[in-house]
Amino acid sequence: MVSPGFHARVYACVRVVPAGFVTTYGDVATVLGSPRVARHVGFALAALDDPGVPWHRVINAAGRISHRGDLVRAELQRRRLEAEGLVFDESGRLALARHRYRFPTTALPLSDADP
DNA sequence: GGTTTGACCATAA
DNA sequence: CTTATGGCCAAAC
Numbered sequence: 001m002v003s004p005g006f007h008a009r010v011y012a013c014v015r016v017v018p019a020g021f022v023t024t025y026g027d028v029a030t031v032l033g034s035p036r037v038a039r040h041v042g043f044a045l046a047a048l049d050d051p052g053v054p055w056h057r058v059i060n061a062a063g064r065i066s067h068r069g070d071l072v073r074a075e076l077q078r079r080r081l082e083a084e085g086l087v088f089d090e091s092g093r094l095a096l097a098r099h100r101y102r103f104p105t106t107a108l109p110l111s112d113a114d115p
Numbered sequence: 116g117g118t119t120t121g122a123c124c125a126t127a128a
Numbered sequence: 129c130t131t132a133t134g135g136c137c138a139a140a141c
Contacts, residue, residue, distance in 0.1 A: 006138055025123050035124085036136045042122035043139075058122080066122045073122075 006037070010044040013103065017057045019084045021101035022094070024061050031103045042066060056080040063096035 013028045025038040032041075045055045056077040060066045067074035078088065088094045 026125095029123085034137080037138070038123040039121055039136070040123090040138050043120085043137095044122095046122055047139085055122085060122080061124060068122050070122075077122090 006032075006040055007044040007047065010041050011048065011050060011053045014045070014053050014055060014058055016103065017054060017101045019054070019057075020086065020099065022057045022059050022081065022086065022096070022099050023101045023103070024059060024096070025066070026061050027100070027103065028058065042068075057084075057101070059094070059096075061096075063093040065092070 009032050010028060013031055014023070017023050025041040026035055028041045029035050029038040041058065045053075045058060048055050059077075065074045065077050078092075081094070082088070086094050086099055
């Protein structure tokens with residue numbers, strides 16, 4: 001992969017998140033190098049067509065599921081997260097502080113080029 | 116090619 | 129707690 005598109009990088013990051021943990025759009029964007037492209041992380045996942053990518057482990061900074069109208073997707077996401085042991089509180093949020101996955105500072109699947 | 120759009124985020128009121 | 133606003137930048141049109 002010599003010319004990784006933005007989507008491909010998003011998928012690579014999400015693929016790293018282990019089961020039982022979650023990450024946020026902003027975190028993924030930050031790991032990719034720009035904390036301001038959080039929207040594109042969601043945009044990339046919206047166009048996702050790879051069952052190997054655990055898209056359900058990506059939530060927003062508030063610890064809630066971003067459905068943006070698609071409640072069906074949100075319910076599926078919540079179900080998958082609960083199946084991995086995550087627990088939502090009464091407000092529909094989950095303990096981000098406990099389950100947030102920390103991306104390694106090195107050895108990320110983005111090392112296609114050196115800064 | 117410019118314009119629109121978005122599974123967001125931080126801040127302010 | 130909620131709503132409003134500005135910013136951001138890669139795809140789709």
